[in-house]
Amino acid sequence: MPEKTGGGAIYVYNELATTFGETLYCILQFGSTAAGGGDYWAIASWYFGADQTYYSKLESVAPGQSLTGVMTLKNAFTSGSETTYNWKSMFSMLPSTSLNVSILGVLTTAYEALEIFNISGPSGLPPGYTIMGSISLALLDGSHPSEINWIPAMNAAEGFGVEIISNSSMNGAVKIIYSDSVNG
Secondary structure (H helix, E strand, C coil): CCCCCCEEEEEEEEEECCCCEEEEEEEEEEECCEHHHHHEEEEEEEEEEECEEEEEEEEECCCCCCCCCCEEEEEEECCCCCCEEEEEEEEEEEEEEEEEEEECCCEEEEEEEEEEECCCCCHHCCCCCCEEEEECCCCCCCCCCCCCCCCCCCCCCCCCEEEEEECCCCEEEEEEEEECCCCC
């Protein structure tokens, strides 16, 4: 883990998004953000909409701690021609990270990602990688797609990015790589 981020932030997250920009996240962060934080790892649920940002309480976590981010469609209500979808995001076993949002869109696109702000190069990143495993995606009817079509992205110049381990929709896995000097 980096000792300091020099005012920057590292995000590792699960994301569900609508086609028009609304997003729901389970975020692991290192550094300071609008939710708080500092030179330590912490988790929170976030929502970004057109003109709104919400986040849950930020909870610090230990390096190496196993975490499970869960985003669920709780229910939907139709009134006239509009359907409102009620979503919940949280890290299991940490109810203080729970965030409920009601939106007009269905979250149809999934991401597993590393995002870096105000950090120049791998020296400001932790060594190695993080495995995001046991990824399970279900459709609105509860069925699972045959497989997930993850599209990996890698920043070859800096050595960080994402590697696909499994495209399974019931036990998918990706590797978030912080530095290409440690590929294990």
